[in-house]
Amino acid sequence: MKRKILIYIAGIMLIIGACAPIEDRDILGPKIPASQFVYTITQDPIDDYILYLDNNTPGVLFSWDYAWGTTLKQKDTVHLLVPGSYTIKITGTTEGGLVFDEYPVTVTKADPDAFQEPEWDMLTSMAAGKTWVWDTDQPAPWGNGGYIGCTAPCWWAVTYDDLVDMDVGSDEMTFDLNGGRNLTLVAASVPSAGTTKGSFNLNMNSVIAGWSVGKLTTTNTTVINGIFVNFDNILVDSYDVLKLTSDELVLSAPEPGVTWDWGTAWFWMFKPKN
Numbered sequence: 001m002k003r004k005i006l007i008y009i010a011g012i013m014l015i016i017g018a019c020a021p022i023e024d025r026d027i028l029g030p031k032i033p034a035s036q037f038v039y040t041i042t043q044d045p046i047d048d049y050i051l052y053l054d055n056n057t058p059g060v061l062f063s064w065d066y067a068w069g070t071t072l073k074q075k076d077t078v079h080l081l082v083p084g085s086y087t088i089k090i091t092g093t094t095e096g097g098l099v100f101d102e103y104p105v106t107v108t109k110a111d112p113d114a115f116q117e118p119e120w121d122m123l124t125s126m127a128a129g130k131t132w133v134w135d136t137d138q139p140a141p142w143g144n145g146g147y148i149g150c151t152a153p154c155w156w157a158v159t160y161d162d163l164v165d166m167d168v169g170s171d172e173m174t175f176d177l178n179g180g181r182n183l184t185l186v187a188a189s190v191p192s193a194g195t196t197k198g199s200f201n202l203n204m205n206s207v208i209a210g211w212s213v214g215k216l217t218t219t220n221t222t223v224i225n226g227i228f229v230n231f232d233n234i235l236v237d238s239y240d241v242l243k244l245t246s247d248e249l250v251l252s253a254p255e256p257g258v259t260w261d262w263g264t265a266w267f268w269m270f271k272p273k274n
Contacts, residue, residue, distance in 0.1 A: 029095025032060055041088055041103050049080045049111045065089040067180040080107045081114035083127050084179035117204050122246050129176030132249055135271040136160045147254040147265035148211050151242050171224045185221045196221040212240035231256055
């Protein structure tokens with residue numbers, strides 16, 4: 001009987017020992033509030049698009065998001081490329097975790113070395129912004145056709161009246177360079193979609209010889225009806241620019257996995273609103 005009791009007690013001790021921590025957990029240090037951050041953000045007195053960033057907060061490392069990029073340098077010089085109202089977003093890494101802060105900046109001058117390609121102005125009207133809608137002058141503003149073959153919908157061609165029936169006929173999108181590369185999609189005829197805002201980039205050096213003149217990419221939103229209908233309506237975020245003038249914007253994107261000529265691609269044809 002005593003032997004059974006001893007075995008029982010030993011078992012309990014083993015269970016208690018198994019539950020005890022092997023070593024003490026590290027204890028996080030203090031989480032310094034943003035009110036105690038010590039930093040300066042200074043604009044050049046002549047060219048106010050030049051910004052001088054300087055973090056002097058002891059024990060805290062900064063990441064700076066200045067709309068046109070990010071920097072991990074604690075002291076850096078960056079350029080805000082076009083006039084507009086900006087918010088510099090600061091992420092401070094403290095011993096107790098991440099702490100966030102924001103700093104407003106207004107820029108009145110453009111960086112003369114930025115956006116020299118005329119297509120930027122054609123697409124956005126710079127800080128003023130430019131709104132695009134379906135090109136109703138085309139027989140089929142949307143549809144599919146051959147990748148690196150067609151330059152407009154040439155297989156399944158969808159008319160503007162068809163787009164109206166699909167509840168996307170009155171949708172519109174606005175590109176602007178006011179404080180960033182901004183893209184705003186207004187799905188006016190689809191109330192459940194509403195307005196979505198994101199960003200974009202235009203690369204006029206990414207071309208397919210004899211077919212495209214550049215590349216348009218989007219983040220957190222897309223262009224009007226920018227979906228692959230054969231792939232559960234997933235959003236398209238990369239487009240080949242087939243034509244971009246002050247009056248026309250023609251985009252195309254191959255379906256996922258398509259890399260060969262005359263594979264299935266989709267086409268979007270737009271014109272400026274009004």
